[in-house]
Amino acid sequence: MSRIVLVLLGLVAAAALVALPAFGGLATLNLANKIMIAAVFALGFNLLWGQAGLPSFGHAAYYGVGTFATIYMMDAIDRGGAFPTPLLPLVGAGAGFLFGLVAGWFATVRSGVYFAMITVAIAELVSALAQKWEGLFGGEAGIRSIRTNWGPLDFQSTGSVYYLTLVWTLIVLLALYGLQRSPFGLVVRGIRERELRIRFLGYDAHRVKTVVFALSAAVSGLAGGLLAISDESASMVLFGGAGSAFVVLNTVIGGAGVFLGPVIGAALTTSFAYFGSSLSHFWPFYLGVVFVVTVLFAPEGIGGAILARWRRVRDGAGPLIGLGDLAGLAGAVLAMAGLVLLIELTGTICSEAYRAEIASLKGVWPPVRIFAISFAPLTPWPWLVGLVALIGGSRLALGAGRPILPRLFAGRPGPRADQTRPGESA
Amino acid sequence: MLDVANLHAAYGHVKVLNGVTFQVPDATIATILGRNGSGRSSTCKAVMGLLPPSRGAVRIGTRDLAGLPAHEVARAGVAYVPEDRQIFRNLSVEENMILGMKAGRSGRPAWTIDELYDVFPRLRERRNVKAGFLSGGEQQMLTLFRSVLGNPDVILIDEPTEGLAPKVVEALAETILEMKRRGLAILLLEQKLAMVMRLTDRVFVMGRGEIVFSGSVEAFQADDEIRRAWLEVS
Numbered sequence: 141m142s143r144i145v146l147v148l149l150g151l152v153a154a155a156a157l158v159a160l161p162a163f164g165g166l167a168t169l170n171l172a173n174k175i176m177i178a179a180v181f182a183l184g185f186n187l188l189w190g191q192a193g194l195p196s197f198g199h200a201a202y203y204g205v206g207t208f209a210t211i212y213m214m215d216a217i218d219r220g221g222a223f224p225t226p227l228l229p230l231v232g233a234g235a236g237f238l239f240g241l242v243a244g245w246f247a248t249v250r251s252g253v254y255f256a257m258i259t260v261a262i263a264e265l266v267s268a269l270a271q272k273w274e275g276l277f278g279g280e281a282g283i284r285s286i287r288t289n290w291g292p293l294d295f296q297s298t299g300s301v302y303y304l305t306l307v308w309t310l311i312v313l314l315a316l317y318g319l320q321r322s323p324f325g326l327v328v329r330g331i332r333e334r335e336l337r338i339r340f341l342g343y344d345a346h347r348v349k350t351v352v353f354a355l356s357a358a359v360s361g362l363a364g365g366l367l368a369i370s371d372e373s374a375s376m377v378l379f380g381g382a383g384s385a386f387v388v389l390n391t392v393i394g395g396a397g398v399f400l401g402p403v404i405g406a407a408l409t410t411s412f413a414y415f416g417s418s419l420s421h422f423w424p425f426y427l428g429v430v431f432v433v434t435v436l437f438a439p440e441g442i443g444g445a446i447l448a449r450w451r452r453v454r455d456g457a458g459p460l461i462g463l464g465d466l467a468g469l470a471g472a473v474l475a476m477a478g479l480v481l482l483i484e485l486t487g488t489i490c491s492e493a494y495r496a497e498i499a500s501l502k503g504v505w506p507p508v509r510i511f512a513i514s515f516a517p518l519t520p521w522p523w524l525v526g527l528v529a530l531i532g533g534s535r536l537a538l539g540a541g542r543p544i545l546p547r548l549f550a551g552r553p554g555p556r557a558d559q560t561r562p563g564e565s566a
Numbered sequence: 567m568l569d570v571a572n573l574h575a576a577y578g579h580v581k582v583l584n585g586v587t588f589q590v591p592d593a594t595i596a597t598i599l600g601r602n603g604s605g606r607s608s609t610c611k612a613v614m615g616l617l618p619p620s621r622g623a624v625r626i627g628t629r630d631l632a633g634l635p636a637h638e639v640a641r642a643g644v645a646y647v648p649e650d651r652q653i654f655r656n657l658s659v660e661e662n663m664i665l666g667m668k669a670g671r672s673g674r675p676a677w678t679i680d681e682l683y684d685v686f687p688r689l690r691e692r693r694n695v696k697a698g699f700l701s702g703g704e705q706q707m708l709t710l711f712r713s714v715l716g717n718p719d720v721i722l723i724d725e726p727t728e729g730l731a732p733k734v735v736e737a738l739a740e741t742i743l744e745m746k747r748r749g750l751a752i753l754l755l756e757q758k759l760a761m762v763m764r765l766t767d768r769v770f771v772m773g774r775g776e777i778v779f780s781g782s783v784e785a786f787q788a789d790d791e792i793r794r795a796w797l798e799v800s
Contacts, residue, residue: 327665333655334652342640343637
């Protein structure tokens with residue numbers, strides 16, 4: 141029964157994706173492209189994190205290498221090379237794989253924090269190299285190339301790029317799903333659970349981790365290749381810390397423990413950035429808040445929360461949406477509104493533009509307009525309303541939702557109990 | 567056959583093994599007895615490549631495994647069932663078993679998941695349950711089965727009966743005897759005597775990083791002096 145529902149849902153989603161260019165505008169297609177690229181990148185990252193339990197905080201390196209390699213191949217095609225354009229993402233994947241093989245061999249010598257530090261160091265190394273080596277990476281301006289048609293296939297329109305990206309995204313999804321269910325995937329999950337035991341069972345854990353790292357880098361490089369096809373350019377900005385951070389954000393918000401979690405996270409944050417950046421200067425701050433709230437109250441991510449809810453309904457343990465959930469949702473919306481009010485007010489009155497306005501009005505503070513409503517920043521009311529909404533909404537949301545915070549703290553001994561030394565106690 | 571000869575090992579400057587020598591022939595159950603700190607677990611770790619021996623040999627057949635990394639020792643046909651079980655808690659029972667599967671090196675009939683389920687049917691009932699939800703005894707059986715599925719020639723089992731219900735001990739003993747029938751060299755590490763005495767063919771007693779007694783069960787039971795000096799807590 142539930143399997144049929146899932147298959148039907150999948151078919152509907154596939155049909156919607158195929159039909160999108162027919163009714164979506166250019167902006168929609170561009171957004172969809174960005175989401176799919178971010179999703180493939182996050183899926184690659186999560187192969188390492190969710191499956192092998194290895195947190196890489198420098199994955200932008202493999203993404204960027206994939207982009208640059210693909211741009212160079214596009215250039216070669218433009219000059220008369222015979223490589224088929226639809227297979228270009230494989231160039232990014234190949235570059236990511238080779239680089240990942242070398243980097244992964246070093247990084248996976250260690251686990252946990254040390255592993256993460258090595259990945260950051262490698263990413264910084266590549267980033268510094270990209271800044272210095274203008275001949276290869278094109279300096280500030282970056283490098284560009286163009287898509288070449290291949291046989292009967294035309295790749296000039298956004299729609300054609302969309303379909304190419306869609307096909308590759310589906311290929312990656314299927315391949316990673318197959319990998320996860322394969323015996324190799326089982327060994328990888330075993331490494332996440334207990335690496336030592338995996339060695340006792342006769343597996344060379346370091347070799348397995350190196351291969352997983354390289355595969356993860358290959359998928360990231362493939363995402364970079366898709367970006368190259370879509371943007372027809374690459375620059376050293378790709379290697380910056382933001383790229384590495386965003387993929388972590390996407391994966392955590394979507395849920396590392398759920399196969400489609402990174403896709404959910406990529407769709408949400410990419411849309412958030414797309415719409416949020418036109419609404420507010422402070423959208424990265426709100427994204428950060430979403431990240432922190434997710435880690436605190438839904439550590440399994442949105443995907444994990446959906447899965448838990450679905451299981452609850454399936455087992456008959458509760459309704460899909462209860463009264464408590466509605467109250468919690470209302471509280472969350474209220475808290476969000478309060479937070480937005482406070483942040484926009486503070487942000488605006490601290491901005492250069494606002495200072496200039498005060499100066500031009502000879503010391504009078506003009507009203508701050510937030511979503512077509514004017515607020516007088518020098519009266520206490522907007523601030524009070526914002527604070528009350530934030531605190532009241534949070535309390536409502538916490539009370540109605542799962543009160544995780546008290547449980548988090550109840551499980552651990554307080555600092556006083558820890559610090560008591562023999563002889564000190566009365 | 568497991569042949570350990572003059573094995574020395576140390577943690578930094580602290581010597582823990584001072585020339586350990588013993589053999590476990592095929593189709594034999596041997597038991598190393600000894601107090602805590604006598605060097606039993608260190609012997610295991612040295613054989614498995616976790617504690618690199620400074621001197622000596624660990625031979626399976628004619629091949630010397632001393633100092634090889636753990637996964638190569640495992641591939642050479644040595645399985646290790648640790649005291650702390652080390653199951654993959656978030657994988658299902660069956661996935662745990664599948665991870666242990668490995669082709670054997672000798673021509674013995676391969677173990678199958680189904681026949682092991684027959685020995686301990688409770689695990690068949692719970693095959694799709696995450697292993698972290700199993701009871702202690704079920705986890706112990708799962709660890710043992712996972713090791714057996716690698717079709718080893720030699721198996722080291724650390725404190726197999728620690729804290730187990732009698733029924734589980736029964737299934738455990740049955741599995742160990744079946745291993746013996748199939749020709750494995752089995753080495754048990756125990757603190758308590760009762761259970762192993764009805765299984766074991768040979769007894770080794772360890773003290774201060776050496777084998778201080780080696781002989782049959784009868785010889786061991788006749789030797790009050792050894793028991794008093796090296797095993798009984800005064």
